[in-house]
Amino acid sequence: MSPSADHEGYRIGRVxxxxxxxxxxxxxxxxxxxxxxxxxxxAVVILDDRPDKTSTGKADxxxxxxxETFRLLGLADSLLKNGARVYDISFWESxxxxxxxxxxxxxxxxxxxxxxxxxILLAHQGMVEExxxxxxxxxxxxxTRNSKFVSCSRVDGTTQLDIMYEDVTTNTSHKIRADYLxxxxxxxxxxxxxxxxxxxxxxxxxxxxxVLDGVVDTNFPDIWSKVAVRSHSAGSILWIPREKGMTRVxxxxxxxxxxxxxxxxxxxxxxxxxxxxxxxxxSLEWKTVEWFGTYVVGQRVAKRFMDPEAKxxxxxxxxxxxxxxxxxxxxxxxxxxxxxxxxxxxxxxGLAKPTILHTYEEERQKIAYDLINFDVxxxxxxxxxDTALAKNFEDNxxxxxxxxxxxxxxxxxxxPAATTHLQPGMLQLPAKVTRYIxxxxxxxxxxxxxxxxxxxxxxxxxxxxxxxxxxxxxxxxRSVLAGVSERAAHSYQKQPRGLSHSDGFIQIQRxxxxxxAFTFAMVTQSAQSDFEIADLSNIxxxxxxxxxxxxxxxxxxxxxxxxxxNERIGISVVRPDGYVxxxxxxxxxxxxxxxxxxxxxxxxxx
Numbered sequence: 001m002s003p004s005a006d007h008e009g010y011r012i013g014r015v016x017x018x019x020x021x022x023x024x025x026x027x028x029x030x031x032x033x034x035x036x037x038x039x040x041x042x043a044v045v046i047l048d049d050r051p052d053k054t055s056t057g058k059a060d061x062x063x064x065x066x067x068e069t070f071r072l073l074g075l076a077d078s079l080l081k082n083g084a085r086v087y088d089i090s091f092w093e094s095x096x097x098x099x100x101x102x103x104x105x106x107x108x109x110x111x112x113x114x115x116x117x118x119x120i121l122l123a124h125q126g127m128v129e130e131x132x133x134x135x136x137x138x139x140x141x142x143x144t145r146n147s148k149f150v151s152c153s154r155v156d157g158t159t160q161l162d163i164m165y166e167d168v169t170t171n172t173s174h175k176i177r178a179d180y181l182x183x184x185x186x187x188x189x190x191x192x193x194x195x196x197x198x199x200x201x202x203x204x205x206x207x208x209x210x211v212l213d214g215v216v217d218t219n220f221p222d223i224w225s226k227v228a229v230r231s232h233s234a235g236s237i238l239w240i241p242r243e244k245g246m247t248r249v250x251x252x253x254x255x256x257x258x259x260x261x262x263x264x265x266x267x268x269x270x271x272x273x274x275x276x277x278x279x280x281x282x283s284l285e286w287k288t289v290e291w292f293g294t295y296v297v298g299q300r301v302a303k304r305f306m307d308p309e310a311k312x313x314x315x316x317x318x319x320x321x322x323x324x325x326x327x328x329x330x331x332x333x334x335x336x337x338x339x340x341x342x343x344x345x346x347x348x349x350g351l352a353k354p355t356i357l358h359t360y361e362e363e364r365q366k367i368a369y370d371l372i373n374f375d376v377x378x379x380x381x382x383x384x385x386d387t388a389l390a391k392n393f394e395d396n397x398x399x400x401x402x403x404x405x406x407x408x409x410x411x412x413x414x415x416p417a418a419t420t421h422l423q424p425g426m427l428q429l430p431a432k433v434t435r436y437i438x439x440x441x442x443x444x445x446x447x448x449x450x451x452x453x454x455x456x457x458x459x460x461x462x463x464x465x466x467x468x469x470x471x472x473x474x475x476x477x478r479s480v481l482a483g484v485s486e487r488a489a490h491s492y493q494k495q496p497r498g499l500s501h502s503d504g505f506i507q508i509q510r511x512x513x514x515x516x517a518f519t520f521a522m523v524t525q526s527a528q529s530d531f532e533i534a535d536l537s538n539i540x541x542x543x544x545x546x547x548x549x550x551x552x553x554x555x556x557x558x559x560x561x562x563x564x565x566n567e568r569i570g571i572s573v574v575r576p577d578g579y580v581x582x583x584x585x586x587x588x589x590x591x592x593x594x595x596x597x598x599x600x601x602x603x604x605x606x
Contacts, residue, residue: 029316030184033337057291061327064115065402189318202300210271431557476595
């Protein structure tokens with residue numbers, strides 16, 4: 001990283017503030033990162049050069065996995081109340097000989113996708129930003145507005161950074177000293193330029209699109225569905241319902257192989273005229289236009305997402321650019337940040353080795369390339385017509401939903417050993433179980449709140465027949481994980497989580513009684529009347545709020561995650577971000593090996 005000169009007007013040597021993490025950019029990616037760090041109790045400053053949050057337009061589609069993430073954060077309610085939901089997609093096409101007609105209609109997320117929320121949720125970007133901003137402010141942290149990132153440099157003799165930014169309202173310069181810098185500052189990221197070799201690679205195509213958000217007047221019958229239109233004379237149109245009765249219309253301005261429309265010509269009226277032509281013989285007029293924008297499709301990925309030595313990272317659009325047609329940008333960007341936040345928390349607290357940060361680039365760059373490869377084919381399918389586009393959706397629907405965004409084997413995703421349905425690198429599959437206490441039916445993937453901890457589930461088909469084995473497992477858990485748990489207790493006592501009034505309804509101590517680093521849970525197919533909590537081992541007694549009876553639905557949770565356990569005991573280690581880190585099964589005479597298995601997996605912790 002090249003050193004930077006002090007900005008003009010700055011008084012040399014003055015440090016205005018110090019913090020642990022500086023996040024540049026208060027869009028969805030930056031806010032997701034900062035919001036999680038604040039909750040974890042990590043000191044963070046978030047800089048943004050805008051005077052306020054996004055007011056209209058921009059990213060608008062939340063995929064099922066993103067909805068689940070907001071549910072985990074306890075922030076989904078207003079989005080679910082006010083957003084529009086898309087459950088189906090219809091395909092329309094016209095030819096030289098036939099006028100526009102519907103060629104097929106599909107359920108957007110069929111059951112095999114495995115999404116607990118099988119729809120796209122539509123709400124403009126500012127609504128999403130506001131949720132996270134309000135959550136941060138309730139925990140005592142605000143976005144530093146009108147603050148433009150300028151440069152960073154290493155502090156001599158330390159591992160810290162001096163980060164320069166400018167207050168654009170006063171033209172004054174300021175310096176923050178921090179341990180980490182994360183650029184969530186978009187495709188033209190200034191932070192990215194301070195990571196050697198991190199330039200974007202890929203192609204900027206000639207495909208251009210105009211985007212209109214507004215209230216439309218039309219006799220088109222599928223206006224409240226997601227609609228892909230292929231006109232033989234005027235290119236492609238994508239319709240998406242929006243909040244407040246609005247409709248978003250993506251209008252193709254030039255084909256993938258055609259000449260790009262000059263930006264000066266791509267006015268609101270020009271885009272409307274293209275849309276009207278494509279939708280003939282149906283009428284189309286706009287009563288209001290809330291937002292208008294244009295973009296050129298580029299499919300590029302940064303060669304590097306981090307400089308671990310300098311402790312500089314990028315996330316979101318700073319690391320990957322693509323089309324907006326499948327509603328992936330904000331979703332993928334927020335999950336970049338979701339991935340990085342819990343790893344930074346463990347490292348800052350001294351609970352993990354520095355190598356854990358390398359997994360951020362390994363995992364999220366893989367997803368970025370998966371996204372770009374999908375997006376290239378998706379844009380080609382739009383140009384090819386309904387048959388190709390419908391097949392593209394069908395082939396990629398799990399990835400589009402976010403449920404199928406999976407990591408390769410690595411430090412945090414143990415290579416699979418058992419032939420279980422759930423595998424390392426996959427997201428835990430949604431399932432209903434009954435919480436033993438109170439007999440409440442709950443979603444197992446949502447019931448344990450997000451506290452930055454690993455969740456260790458053990459599946460015991462018959463607790464009465466396996467009590468000795470379960471006691472043995474619990475003894476090994478206590479022995480293997482005691483050191484990390486002790487250090488975590490000291491860390492969170494010294495540096496508590498960032499709490500708000502809403503956390504009082506969660507009762508965090510239910511999930512941290514034994515450890516701030518791990519929450520233990522048992523899932524059994526035994527009936528509640530077959531056993532008492534008092535008869536279980538001390539670890540399970542202390543974990544009473546995470547004892548579950550697997551008696552809802554077919555397939556039930558055990559079958560979804562493991563298949564038929566055949567009297568074996570199954571264990572799944574789920575990471576703080578909901579991904580499976582390790583999973584395996586053991587016979588009764590093999591349970592003595594579980595301690596070493598856990599120790600091997602958690603070797604990245606200290």
